[in-house]
Amino acid sequence: MENKIYDPKMECISRDELFEIQSKRLAETVRRVYDNVPLYRKRMDEKGVRPEDIKTRDDLRLLPFTEKTDLRDCFPFGLLAAPKKEIVRIQGSSGTTGKPIVSGYTANDIEVWTEMVARALTAAGAGPDDIIQVAYGYGLFTGGLGAHQGAQRVGAMVIPMSSGNTQRQLMMMKELGSTMLCCTPSYATYLGETAREMGIVDDLKLKSGCFGAEPWSEEMRRNLEGLLNIDAMDIYGLTEIAGPGVSFECCAKNGCHVNEDHVIPEIIDPVTGEPMPYGVPGELVFTTITKEGQPMLRYRTHDICVLYDDPCPCGRTHVRMGRITGRTDDMLVIRGVNVFPSQIESVLVGINGVAPHYVIIAERENYTDSLEVQVELTENMFSDTVAHIETLRRQIADQIKSVVGIQCKITLVAPRSIPRSEGKAKRLIDNRKI
């Protein structure tokens, strides 16, 4: 595929120049959060780090880490580093225990995020002649609006379909002649399979797509490219940092370039927290260096991957992340939604009569993830009528849906049928082969 670069000056900048920019922006960010965010000030004081100690990007290792639980504990506005009146947007995702996490964006934050997505889409071939169908969900989830803004920025025609309604997606794709698709790779696969069944693949004008919000594999890429006759590109992001576009694939299809002029990536040892060199797998950590609304210092993603700094044939100098190969915690990504077993547990204990004996089983069939929650029935829940038990089952499913954001299959099982383990209960069985 063609090698297109949105901002060659910044994306192909020399590593030395980039180091200077990162150092300056990091120092500004640290000063900003120290002056405006009580949590960061407290953490830095505890570590004995002063803002003036952060002179270059190499001083990053002096700074404290930030965790997803910090976003929950400071919900909703405790981490804002800008006056609330300067915040123009809130995006969010599910937290670890039912309370969502949110991120506030200033106008400039939206601008930066838009540009990051524009870089990603351009790398996937986008330009003013393109018709980009956005089939990520629109709303608090960053996927829909993120892709939308970036697509508009490159001058493309945007079709804001949001997710779901596959028949209508394909009808619009065919009738409007969409040339690019943005959605999760599993949904793209489902669209591709449905298009094959309907025999309309040859009527489509798709040339490429940017797929993200969930981990996927080279095998899924090959399958998806074959199904829809497209170049399938990876895009990575998280709400806490910006949204999709934190990193993205280029024509080399060999890892995602991190937008390093806005975000500094690190790999750390997940146990000791020590920074690791490029080329070694570990936990991915991000520090935002241009964000005004809700900057993040050394945010631990708990995603495991490798960073590569060897030259890329595309000419971009920003480091690349390999595919996410796992998690250091028990978070699952199901159809683009982050799911923690603790969220499901909080729902179950909140329902009268439900014992906290449950197990969550993730499956992947035809490239689509599903989640089953097996819950042991208790005497309180049992009655002689099917209607009563079915109502309870629906109630559990509905409450999980409202907290976690996805539909789970609830299976009621006999008491003591879920194996008890010594120590920490095994709450999660992930049968997916990604």
Added chain:
Amino acid sequence: MFIKQVSVFLENAKGTLKELTRVLGENEINLLALSIADTAGFGIIRCIVKSGDVDKSIEVLKENGYIAKANEVLCVGMPHKPMGLANILALIEESDISIEYSYSFCRSTLDDAVIIIRPSDKEKCAKILSDAGVHIISQQEVDKF
């Protein structure tokens, strides 16, 4: 006026019904009537045992890891011929009572056919049926089956 029924939760899986009946059988508990409500995921076994066996049934089932509960249902006798059940259901319907479930005894000491009804309002249902002259079968009668 009502008779005791034992309900048990079963997973919808191979061998679970056999295991349940074995537990009851080995404890010398005889099933007088049995019904199985099955859904895709689970089943509810409802059965009638002699009144003296109700507490024992629940006890042994719980000991073996089952969830079991007793409740009361209506037991009705009717002529063992066409329209026997239809006439009784007509009376129930006229009174605006709905039926959650119903099942029958295979065998009794009576000439009548015997069915079990779980009405939405069992007091009202028993009254309208007995006012209409329908034979409401007592626990004592069932215990002699």
